[in-house]
Amino acid sequence: MRLKEIKLAGFKSFVDPTHIPIPGQIVGVVGPNGCGKSNVIDAVRWVLGESSARHLRGETMQDVIFNGAGERKPGNRASVELMFDNSLSKVSGEWASYAEISIKRVLEREGASEYYINGIHVRRRDVADLFLGTGVGARAYGIIEQGMISQIIEAKPEELRVFLEEAAGVSKYRERRRETELRIGDTRDNLQRVTDIREELEKQLEHLQAQAEVAAKYKELQEALNNAHQLLWLVRKSEAVAQRARLNRELERATVEVDAELARLREAERRGEELRVSFYAASDRVSAAQGEFFQAGSEVARLEQQLQFMRASRARVESQLAQARTDLEQCTAQQVQSRASREDWRSKLDEATTQLEALMARVAAESERLPQAESAFQDAQEAARELRDELARIDQQAHVQEARREHAQKLLQQLEVRAARLEQERAALVLPDDDALAGLRAELQTYEAERRDLRERLERNDAELPRLEQHAREAQQSAEATASRITALDARRSALEALQARLARGEHMKSWLERHALEGHKRLWQGMRIEQGWEDALEAVLEERLNAVAVERLEAGQSWWHESPPAKFAIYSAENGSSLADAQPWQGLHPLVAFVTCLDGSVATVLGEWLQGVYVADSAAAALELRHHAPPGHTLVTREGHVFTRHSVSFHAPDSELHGVLSRQREIDQIGEQIAAEAVVLGDRRRGAEEREEALAQLRNRIASLRFEIDSTQERTHALELEILRVSEQADRSTQRGAQIATELGEIATQIEQESEQNAIALAGLERLREERHDLDARLREADDGFRRCEQALAEQRRALQTVEREAQAASFSQRTCVQRIEDLDAALQVLDEQHGRLSKSEQELEVDLSRFDETSLAAELQTALAVRAEREDALAKVRDDQQGLESELRTAEQQRLESEQRVDPLRNRIGELRLKEQEARLTEEQFERQLAEAGADEDALRNQLERGVRSSHLNTEIARLGEEIAALGAVNLAALEELNVARERKVYLDAQSADLEQALETLETAIRRIDRETRELLGKTFEEVNRHFGEMFPSLFGGGTARLALTGEEILDAGIQVIAQPPGKRNSSIHLLSGGEKALTALSLIFSMFQLNPAPFCLLDEVDAPLDDSNTIRFCNLLKKMAAETQFMFISHNKLTMEIAEQLVGVTMQELGVSRVVAVDIDEALKLTEKQAA
Known part of the structure; x- marks a missing residue:
């Protein structure tokens, strides 16, 4: 590098x-x-x-x-x-x-x-x-900088070891070891933190375990209490259901009895009416018999009979009148009794209504007091919350004030130190020398004139440089663009050739071809070309034969017939025969071979055979029309590759790996032509670029020469400028720094005063906030007491409202019962009033009939009627007997009716009471059913818990006991169970993390040991090599003498390196006794010795x-x-x-x-x- x-x-x-x-x-x-x-x-x-x-x-x-x-x-x-x-x-x-x-x-x-x-x-x-x-x-x-030579030779042994490590190439090991040690330290710190957290978590787990046990006990008792409540509600609901069922059964029986009694009453009334009609009819028959009796006698007899009839009728009417009066008295007595009972029930209704109104008023009053209690509760709660917020705000303000006070004190200390340092600096300032500065500036002006002239000449050349650089750059870019196009075309050609080569190799046929010595033989598609657009047509006709292999003679491959290839495969003989030009058009259609160009005769021979009778059609429609005229063995093919015979059509699709082999080959040829053309262009452009580069180099040489002259002229200018700058800057710095120091000292004094004031303000604010917090603590305790009182008052108010609501429901039931009973009595009175009217009318009619008989006027004629009466006396007696019998039956029926009415009233009262009790039982059932639903209780599971004979009194006792046990638990942290689970999960995570950290620590320590071992071996070898090179290099630089390196300790990883050097003719005991030049050569010997080992x-x-x-x-x-x-x-x-x-x-x-x-x-x-x- x-x-x-x-x-x-x-x-x-x-x-x-x-x-x-x-x-x-x-x-x-x-x-x-x-x-x-x-x-x-x-x-x-x-x-x-x-x-x-x-x-x-x-x-x-x-x-x-x-x-x-x-x-x-x-x-x-x-x-x-x-x-x-x-x-x-x-x-x-x-x-x-x-x-x-x-x-x-x-x-x-x-x-x-x-x-x-x-x-x-x-x-x-x-x-x-x-x-x-x-x-x-x-x-x-x-990198050896000024003074570093003497530092190297006089360096401590530990410092020299660094150079040896670099020469040994173990600095990367050192870096890895340092990183590993840092990671070990971090891992140990993390492990210690995890251990501390685990210990603290174990304490927390013990505390949470105790709280969780209390919480679990509380939950267990609470669940038992809730279960007992639910069982009690279920028992009471069951009792209410049972009572309601029993009352319904009794109500049904009473209703049946009332209905039966009413049926008997209606039957008695109907029988009485029938007997009364029969009685009236019998009376009419008696009158008729008496009339016949009078008509049968003489006028005297008639008169006697009339007198007798009058007496008998009078007696009958008097008897009927007495009976009617008796019935009327009984009906009046029943009316009085019913009205008295109605008045009694109305009194009860008034009492129930009054009681209900009073209770509803109490409900309204209690309901009105409930929002007040709730409002008071919310106000007390809000007041306590506001006080807590205020307390938090005061604590925050106190923290801020404390931070401000600490900041002010720290800043005061810093300001005092800074002021002292500035005073020392101001005392050490040096005064400027104006005369020396003026002389330097005069000398500088002389050199500036010469420098400007040279710069003008340089600028003219610099102005020409961008144009030539642009031309050279454009020429180079043009050449590079052409080269890039050639590279892209060559890459495209290489990719296509690789694809064609892979197709020619036939990977799936490779082993078969190798066994039969056909590997590497030329394929059919490699020996021909086809016009553009007819590739698919030729591929569709030849199919797998397109990849056929050429052999000298077909008879030479006797082994082919014993082992067939693993896929469709064709082999053709490379024998020259007829050419492709022999094929003639048919029906104006060109043969397919007319579009093929063969590169050797063998390909032309086999293609002439395989494409014989194959003609191209411009479209599928044309092929469909001409297929009927095609002689046997002729085939039509379209550009798309669809093949038509006289009786069939085969559609072509690119489903073979041979698809595109012909078009790719044509593209390879075209790319070769393009590359050749581009290569000519590239040569021209590169020559143009070289010419422009040469012109640019000449201009750059002129510019470099001018710059050298400018630099030579400017050297003294720079020296003068540096000196002027140094003197000016020193003067400016002294003046500015003096003013700056004065300004800074004034600012520091102001800041000290401000920070002292801020410190005092912070102290006063802290004191004020402490007082406010003390007052707020007292107010918060009072607010908490008020909040608890309001909470208790709200609970009592809610209980009072529930009690009054239950009493109002009972009063409402009683009122509805009274209304029902009054309605029943009104119906009975209506029946009695109708009956009393009928009896009063009958009494009036009988009194009218009785007033018609005048016994005095007929007394004289009585004797005459006696004879007639004697004759009809028997008949009249019989009729009278029938009438008396009917009258007796009528009285019996009326007596039965009265007895039935007397039996119906108690039954109706019983039904009203049963309905009231049934409604009360139904409300009780609904109440406990609602409580069970609100509690989300499973009634089937609760029924399975109930024992036979369990009563609500036993459950009430159990509820009281559970409530006492819960109260005995005191304050309970209900979140302890969840916190315990979270803590346990965290404990498991921390245990796993601790194990991972311990494993990582062990891995890192193993890595440290491996690094130390490798470093020790490499350092040992390097030390020996460097020592040897140093011993050889030192004499070559000094012309003699000896030098070697020595370790200051036995462990090479920690030992320093000591240089022992003795120039020729010297026996110095220490390297420090050498001269400056000797030290420099010794240091260079050492450095270059390391270079020989690790250049x-x-x-x-x-x-x-x-x-x-x-x-x-x-x-x-x-x-x-x-x-x-x-x-x-x-x-x-x-x-x-x-x-x-x-x-x-x-x-x-x-x-x-x-x-x-x-x-x-x-x-x-x-x-x-x-x-x-x-x-």
Whole structure:
């Protein structure tokens, strides 16, 4: 891997984008002191990951960004990019496939530092890993800066071991070991944290276990209590159901009895009416008999009979009237009794209504008080919550005030320290020298005039450069575009040829072809071409024969007949016969062979045979029409490959691997022609590009010459500018810094006063917040007490409302019962009123009939009627007997009716009571059923728990006992069970994590041991090799003497390395007794010994030859030229002897004060130019 180019922009004094090409193996960087040569070394070190500003000769990392100079403003960004040639793939890993590798680092003024590899954003570690074990790195032996030679030779043994590790290539092992140790530390820390968490979790588990047991007991008791409640509700519901069933049965029986009694009553009433009608009829018959009795006698007899009849009728009417009056009295008594009963029920109704209204009023009152209790409860709850929020706010404010106080105290300390430091700095300021500055500026103006003239000439050439570069670029791009087209066409041709070759090989037929010595024989399609558009037609006709193999004679393959091929396959004889031109058109259609071009005679022979009689049709319709006229053996085929015979059609589809073989072959031929044409164009364009490149190179040489002259003229200008800048900046810095210090001290005093005030305010605020918190704690306790009282009052109010609602329901049932009973009595009274009306009417009619009889007027005629009466007396007596019998039956029926009515009333009362009890039982059932539903109880499961004979009193006792046990548990953490499960799951997870961490720790420790073993072996071998090379290299540089390396300990992993060197003729006991030059040569011997073992891709040397004399410098240069075969060297030097070995010199100048520029000179090209000029 070679370093091709260094690109700098905004890095230290390289403010403008600067490219430093490094084409050779030995490149020298030269220039006057202070021009920025060492900044190139710093740039390489910086881009390779250097993170210490001290090693980059700065105070902070932002010092690498251009800080301004003259009229230039400070930069905001610094970037350095290294371009490497990796065409030999020396880099391992994911970047090995890149022929060119770019490493870039960018730093913003705000502090953001970014690394890129080939334009991809990476970490600093990725850049370091890229060079691990190569000797290249921010602190590796591949970069030797000023003063580092003496540091290496005088370094501590432990520091020298780092160079040995880099030479051994174990720095990557060290990095892996360091990462592994960090991971072990992290793993141990994680394991310790997990162990601490597990111990704390075990304590928490014990506490949660106790709480969980109480919670489980509470849940068990609560479940038992709920179960007991549900059992009690089920028992009471069952009792209510049973009572309701019993009451329904009794109600049914009472209803049946009432219905039966009412039926008997209606029957008695009907019988009484029938007997009454019969009685009236009998009375009519008696009257008729008496009339006949009177008519049968004489007038005297008539009168006697009439008198007798009058007496009898009077007696009958009086008897009927007495009976009617008796019935009327009984009916009146029943009416009085019913009305009294109705009044009694109405009184009960009034009482029930009054009670219901009172209870409803109580319900309304209790309902009105409930929202008040709920509102009071919510207000108390909200008040407590507001107080807690206020308490949290005060705690937060107290925390803020405490943080402010601590911040103010810390800031006060910082301000005091800063003020003291500023006072010390102000005392150390240096006053400016105005006279020296004026002299330097006058001298600078003289050089500026000369520099402007050179710049004008350079600008004219620079203006011409972009045009020539554009022309050269366009010519190169045109040539590259043509080359790309050729490459694409060649790739396409290669792909098609590979596909054709694979088809020719016949993978599925390969073994059969090899066994029969047919492998590699030419296929039929390779020996012919067909016009475009007829490929499908030929493929459809030939099918598998298209891939047929040519043999000399068919008789030579006797083994073919004993072992058939595994697929359809054709073989043809390569014998010359008739040509394709022999076929003639038919019916205006051309034969298919007319479109085929054969490349040899054997193909023409077999195609003439296989395509004989095959003609092409323009369309399927034309083929369908002509097929009827086709002679036997003739075939028609279309462009699409559809084949027509006289009696059939075969449709073609690209279902064979041979499909497209002919079109691909034609495309291969066409691509070959295109490539040949493009190659001619490419040659012309490349010649044009070379001509333009030559013109561009000449212009660049002129520009380089002008720039060299400008740089030479500007060298003194830069020196003067630097001196002026230094003096000006020193004066400005002293003045500005003095004013700045005064301003800062004033600001610090103000800030100290402000922060002191803030500290006092924070203390006062803390005290005030503590008092407020104390008051809030008291108010919160009062609010909590009020909240508990409101909660208890709300519960009592809800219980009172439920009690009143139950009483109101009972009163409502009683009211409905009274209404029902009154309605029944009203119906009975209506019947009695109707009956009383009938009896009163009958009494009035009988009284009218009785008033018609006048016994005094008929007394005289009575004697006359006696004779007639005697004759009809028997008949009249009989009629009267019938009437009396009917009258007796009528009285009996009426008595039965009254008795039935007396029996119906108690039954109706019983039915009303039963209905009331049934409704109460139904409401009780609904109440407990609703409670069971709200509790989500499974009644079937509850019934299975019930024992025979279990009563509600036993369950009430059990509920009271369970309630006492729950109360005895005290405060219960119901979430403990869930928290315990979560904690147990976390414990299992932590146990698994601990086991994983222990296993990972063991794995990492095993890796550490393996790394140590491998590192120990590699370091041991490397130490021996480096020691041997060092012993050989030292005498070659010194011209004699001895040198060796020694370990300071027995364990090579921890032991340091001590350098023991004795130049020729010296017996020094310590390396520190050597001179500066001897130390430099010793250090170089050691470094180059490491290079021989593990050559770095490139090596940067910063004035390492400064302490060497000419003879030692020559030895040093010879060694560099020898090692340049494997390592690329870039050195900074003021020694002419060292400059002479450089293949390319890079000049660094500073024509513009504080701004470095680069001028590159190829030594070989310069010598050739000099020789031409001399000739």
